[in-house]
């Protein structure tokens with residue numbers, strides 16, 4: 425799998441005086457559209473902000489995943505922050 429589009433990612437709400445024919449806003453990296461967001465659902469803004477923050481969240485998870493596992497014998501039912509972060513990184517990288 426290739427790397428994701430480099431940061432910064434920005435969110436264009438589509439409300440900068442431009443009429444949009446469809447209910448979408450966009451998350452972009454420069455001139456590259458990374459994602460179109462359905463702005464007509466109540467979660468639209470939260471979804472856009474989450475996608476915009478995805479590269480930073482992935483970097484934070486990678487950093488946390490590199491810390492020592494503190495699960496002890498309870499990893500399956502109560503994973504530590506390092507294991508939760510490692511699972512999130514694996515999912516983001518298509519390994520789970």
Ligand SMILES: [Zn+2]
Nearest residue numbers: 493495504507
């Ligand atoms: Zn752990």
